[in-house]
Amino acid sequence: MAVEDVEFRQNSSVMYDEMISLRLGLIPLKTKLDDYNLPNECTCKGEGCAKCTATLTLSAKGPCIVYASDLKSKDPAIVPIYPEMPIVKLLKGQELELEAKAQLGLGRVHAKWIPAFVFHTYEPVIKINNASSKLNECRDKLPPQIFDGNKISEKKIMEHNLVDAVEGVCDDVIKVTHNESNFMLTVESFGQLSIKDIMKKACEVLKAQSDELLKEL
Numbered sequence: 001m002a003v004e005d006v007e008f009r010q011n012s013s014v015m016y017d018e019m020i021s022l023r024l025g026l027i028p029l030k031t032k033l034d035d036y037n038l039p040n041e042c043t044c045k046g047e048g049c050a051k052c053t054a055t056l057t058l059s060a061k062g063p064c065i066v067y068a069s070d071l072k073s074k075d076p077a078i079v080p081i082y083p084e085m086p087i088v089k090l091l092k093g094q095e096l097e098l099e100a101k102a103q104l105g106l107g108r109v110h111a112k113w114i115p116a117f118v119f120h121t122y123e124p125v126i127k128i129n130n131a132s133s134k135l136n137e138c139r140d141k142l143p144p145q146i147f148d149g150n151k152i153s154e155k156k157i158m159e160h161n162l163v164d165a166v167e168g169v170c171d172d173v174i175k176v177t178h179n180e181s182n183f184m185l186t187v188e189s190f191g192q193l194s195i196k197d198i199m200k201k202a203c204e205v206l207k208a209q210s211d212e213l214l215k216e217l
Helices: 015-026 136-141 154-159 193-217
Strands: 002-011 055-062 065-067 085-088 093-103 117-129 174-189
Touching: 002 055, 002 154, 015 093, 015 174, 055 065, 055 085, 085 093, 174 193
Parallel strands: none
Antiparallel strands: 002 093, 055 093, 065 085, 117 174
16 A cells, blocks of 8 residues: 555645655555455546545644654554654745545555565575684674674574675685575565565465466466
8 A cells, every 4th residue: 555646735845746745655554455456456447436545634834844643544544654754844834735545556566565575595505614714814704693602603694694794705614505496585574564464465466367377378
């Protein structure tokens, strides 16, 4: 869920309407997938009804800093994840009043609809030689978090996600290769949805696309 349309009723701030609209669109909003439809799949055909659109309003007068928490949602379930995100600073006599429409969307259409940072890497295979004569020589080049006492710990390397930081520093001490038969998927949610909901929805979409492909074939 993200802000798609903004109607400005008053804006005497130093920022143009377009810049404030951009900032509003990038504010992560708590999302209820079961409560809303994608606009193109809604019975209103994308006109914007209660089934596909959430309305938020904002009214502020300077001097103040306008925060995401100043957005008032008609649906208490659709609220900013990070209320202290600043939108704009208003000086004395400046005003900002607007109405924003938030809708569900797809990350491939616009970045504001991406719910998480997702990437995959091949499974690392780490070989550590704590008896190496080069350990003291390269100690200062390695992250201090990977040491357990005077020894390098593979567990700490994985816990702190420091595989890339140690790879290639000194192969005689830490040798990193990759098992191309396995990969590790990392999903870091921005807060709109839980990781479980993100993965569940992704699987549902993949299944629906696969079913559609089989149907067309």
